[in-house]
Amino acid sequence: MIAYEGPNAEQIRYWNEVMGPQWAAIDTTLSAQIRPHGLRALERLALALGERVIDIGCGGGETTAEIARRVGPGGRAVGIDISEPLAARARTSTAEFGHAEIRIADAQITSFEPQAFDALFSRFGVMFFANPEAAFSNLLSALRPGGRMAFVCWRDLSENPWMVLPAMAVAKHLPIKRPEPNAPGPFAFADCERVRGILERAGFVNVNREKVDEPMQIAAGESLDGAVALLMRIGLAGAALRDAKAGPELVDAVRVSIREAIAPFENGAGVVIPSASWVVTAERRE
Numbered sequence: 001m002i003a004y005e006g007p008n009a010e011q012i013r014y015w016n017e018v019m020g021p022q023w024a025a026i027d028t029t030l031s032a033q034i035r036p037h038g039l040r041a042l043e044r045l046a047l048a049l050g051e052r053v054i055d056i057g058c059g060g061g062e063t064t065a066e067i068a069r070r071v072g073p074g075g076r077a078v079g080i081d082i083s084e085p086l087a088a089r090a091r092t093s094t095a096e097f098g099h100a101e102i103r104i105a106d107a108q109i110t111s112f113e114p115q116a117f118d119a120l121f122s123r124f125g126v127m128f129f130a131n132p133e134a135a136f137s138n139l140l141s142a143l144r145p146g147g148r149m150a151f152v153c154w155r156d157l158s159e160n161p162w163m164v165l166p167a168m169a170v171a172k173h174l175p176i177k178r179p180e181p182n183a184p185g186p187f188a189f190a191d192c193e194r195v196r197g198i199l200e201r202a203g204f205v206n207v208n209r210e211k212v213d214e215p216m217q218i219a220a221g222e223s224l225d226g227a228v229a230l231l232m233r234i235g236l237a238g239a240a241l242r243d244a245k246a247g248p249e250l251v252d253a254v255r256v257s258i259r260e261a262i263a264p265f266e267n268g269a270g271v272v273i274p275s276a277s278w279v280v281t282a283e284r285r286e
Helices: 009-025 027-045 062-071 084-093 132-140 161-171 192-202 224-231 235-244 248-265
Strands: 052-056 076-081 100-104 117-123 143-154 204-218 270-284
Touching: 009 027, 009 084, 027 062, 027 117, 027 143, 027 204, 027 270, 052 062, 062 076, 062 084, 062 100, 062 117, 076 084, 084 100, 132 143, 132 192, 161 235, 161 248, 161 270, 192 204, 192 270, 204 224, 224 235, 224 248, 224 270, 235 248, 248 270
Parallel strands: 052 076, 052 117, 076 100, 117 143
Antiparallel strands: 143 270, 204 270
16 A cells, blocks of 8 residues: 655645546546556557566556557566555456566656666656656666657647636536646646657656647547547536535536537547647666
8 A cells, every 4th residue: 555645745635535546447448548647658669579668657457458569478568556446456457468568656666676678658648747857767777778768748728629628618617727837747748849858858768759649539429418428427527526526407507518518529420629749758877
């Protein structure tokens, strides 16, 4: 059991008591939504058989399982997350792979085997550190000389209507807390020049970025109402509803507003809304 202490204590609490249980319950749906972004980052990492990889903020373990498939039984896939509910899900997701391991730990401060890994990967799991420079410096210590890293993080909130539209709909009824620039959270790494500085100060070299624009299918296989129900549980909209402890009438009003906001994006494939991320790559000096 991870202690609610250290520099990321508030994130640990949040991902164990608030968002972690919710995410774990709908992990299959959420993983399907963000899968294209993660696969782009994995492509840039170009894993080979036998390699040893850390999956930072592994969530429900889909990416750790994919890494295990790519490196094969001679390799090693270590998923690390601060959320016990998500780690439990990840252990189920990776159960078929004897060379996969899930650890509950804070990547900013946990001790890794020095220079024991060939690569670092993350799908939207590195934006939550209280001190990202310290976190990446710690992660760098786990990489062998010449080892590499690839992760995906969200671009600016304004470029992600999948998050903005539900938030604007909720704002008609409730106050919305817009994320503070650079504060730990989903959009903390939107400024990619800031990210470059963080990584270079942590000791990484050859830092590069690539824009990824992907249509996000909200609640694949669900109706418009199913997509609305999901968006009421996650992101800024979900946070506002939780904070307000909204009653039935308010919840119904919010549901109607979100439905109106996303209805134009419904097509034969369901509800598909644009999303935008960065794929960031970097290396440890030889």
